[in-house]
Amino acid sequence: MVSSVEAVLGWDQETHLPAAATAHRAAQLSWLAGHVHALATDSDLKRLVQRASKGANAVQQANLRVIEREMKRQSALPASLIEEESRAVSLAKASWQRARAKDDFPAFAPHLEALVGFARRKAELWGYPNEPYDALLEGYEPGMTCAQLDNCFGPLQPRLIALAAKAVERCSQAPRVARPTAVYPVALQKQLNAEIAASLGFDFAAGRIDTTAHPFCTTLGPRDIRLTTRYDERDFTSSLFGVLHEAGHGLYEQGLPAKHFGLPSGRACSLSVHESQSRLWENHVGRSEVFWQRWYPRAQELFPALRRLALERFVQSLRRVSYSPIRVEADEATYDLHILLRVELERRLLRGELAVRQVPAAWAELSRQWLGFAPKNDSEGCLQDIHWSMGGIGYFATYTLGNLHAAQLFKAAMSEGSIASAFRRAEFAPLLQWLRTRVHRKGALKTPSALVASASGGGISPEPYLQHLRKRYLGGR
């Protein structure tokens, strides 16, 4: 309940808050955050949870187990640490914005140092099997450890480096397809985005699409899912792929059991499973030929400039590959190298093998090795992401895990003949139905790995993802 109230205030902050109102909004949110932590560590509540398992059914017992685990984790942190960290984050975010604008890493370094310090203190309080990163990862990906990451990312990394290099090479030799230069009116983009989101199954009686600087999806209640995107009048695909990605998150949220809202059985399994849903709809569906066989004629109706460009060439234009210094602008074939780089640096920072002041050099070194170039400055390098300034250390891994899950789930779904043949007719309802049954309705009672494994009928593996990338970007099968 409190978290959904926080979500309303957070959404309003991104979409509507007047400039002068930020300080009071911060005070409102910090008051609510205090409530959340107090509830999560309340000793009466803890006793109630312990007692409640008597006479509970299987789902209730599973809920109680997850709640108990989370309360234990929260209670391991003193309130003073939460408050200190919250203040440090406020300062770090402001410092990061200035540092990025001025390309001044040394100005941000003391803040990053403080946040790494908090991350290490929390890891020590929580405990971990092998290295501090394990303890942080657990907060985003319950049950996941660095050892498992190594099993998965270890074989992935060299193959991704080689695949990306080949894909970039191949793309640079092909003739470049440019989408027609024209004004794509925002009102018509909104029209197309809404038609597509609705056709994929997004329920506008229980959700909306609004406009923000960066797209996101947030849940204000079990039947109140808000997506956002940003508009570029010269490129309608920018807002549309924002919507496809966020609608993937939104379909997941709308598919959770509403009756269990607020309980583990009624909420998303983890960040990586969430990301698997957004990437599945954005990339496996939204960048497919069949999707555009269905939607390109409608886009041409709304945007007559597109009539000059054939469908095949339009789809090619969505699959251009090149190295970008900026993660959020990276294409599907090179994206995960950005992630693996960050995960590697975070783990070194937490193990104490890397000092904060050495981050820019280490970043440049890995970038050179994996992406073939060093960023031209820190604003385009280690200062580019907001995550660290928000204390979100341990978060990045979930992006690549999400890509792996997406490929594995999509492959499993398409192995069912009726889903595959509907997909070839650009009918995506059976695919959604499969995800509803195997993923969405399961809530967060299983670990992400167990959920994906049971949904796809096999252990976590990077193979389906590599296969998908090879097929799409190297013309392999």
Place this chain on the structure above:
Amino acid sequence: MVSSVEAVLGWDQETHLPAAATAHRAAQLSWLAGHVHALATDSDLKRLVQRASKGANAVQQANLRVIEREMKRQSALPASLIEEESRAVSLAKASWQRARAKDDFPAFAPHLEALVGFARRKAELWGYPNEPYDALLEGYEPGMTCAQLDNCFGPLQPRLIALAAKAVERCSQAPRVARPTAVYPVALQKQLNAEIAASLGFDFAAGRIDTTAHPFCTTLGPRDIRLTTRYDERDFTSSLFGVLHEAGHGLYEQGLPAKHFGLPSGRACSLSVHESQSRLWENHVGRSEVFWQRWYPRAQELFPALRRLALERFVQSLRRVSYSPIRVEADEATYDLHILLRVELERRLLRGELAVRQVPAAWAELSRQWLGFAPKNDSEGCLQDIHWSMGGIGYFATYTLGNLHAAQLFKAAMSEGSIASAFRRAEFAPLLQWLRTRVHRKGALKTPSALVASASGGGISPEPYLQHLRKRYLGGR
């Protein structure tokens, strides 16, 4: 703090909430309302307030006195009563909507009966000098009693009845001025409204204007004031007068001492004083000749159809007078008769002189006597307002008090030569400055009557208001 969080959720409910999300929003709001009541009756807090007066300065002491009075009032009501009433209100609101749609007063009657019962129980718990209505009025207008209302509304009523009759007669004999039939695009209406609101002093860095079915103003934080209005493509004055009225409320909220947000010294004095600000900007400024000398050329620029209508005739069109069965559509000259009718019926209900089932007949009777006609059904009669279904008995009086205060404050301000001469040049900043100093910055430390009396240099009187109406609608001075 909690109330401002409630305000965010309330605003979002009116402006953006998806259809299926209402139930969870109600749950969120009721959770917050429980917090508000718990805080307002907390015994530790009460002790703290009692102790705090030692060493407090004059403003702090005044704040503590108001807070103590309010906590005493809240504590007089058991939590069970609050909860029962809140449930009854939820049911009554839903019933009222259906009953109004179907013109079925008997279906709503048991709900109204229940709410009158709660109002009487609360009045008994609070106590009152003469009649139960006193106790309810105190909640909206601290320090106001029925005896004072009688002093004020008593002489007002027969004179208003006569004045309205003459104004309607006079208007019906004059040639009718119709504004040009045209489409007034919503985007251009928004443009004009924003220019006007900004020119009056509304600070868009600390506020916004959005779209709702019924205009309102709400405060989400000391620098976050949200106005709303509704748009009619065939009549730009509908959205504009909505904005002028709500901007009056908004200017008041933006003029309160932000540092004192959440304390009596940082909040509006009462509903009637709030209404005085909205009516002052809507009617005394917004329907004046000088206002339109300044803004009509701009309106003609944006809406070329207006070029066919001269300024004088446009202003006449804003001052049409006729009897309307519907309060919210009533003009300035007849509006207060609707209010006095409701106040009379509420007082009779609370004194037990009128049974709920007799309300339609009593309504028709008073309407015939004062407005010259009986409503053609209950949907256009005693079912037309939302207030009773929300338990808001005792609220209506503040509308007419607001009109009286507006006229009294406006007259006092205009008695200062520099303000009057600026006003004649359509410069309203000195008027706003006067209101800022005499009204806005004072917060809620005085009673409404004391505040208006000290700002205007004289006791509460209906004379300035009658004088204003006579001058505008009967051509008197």
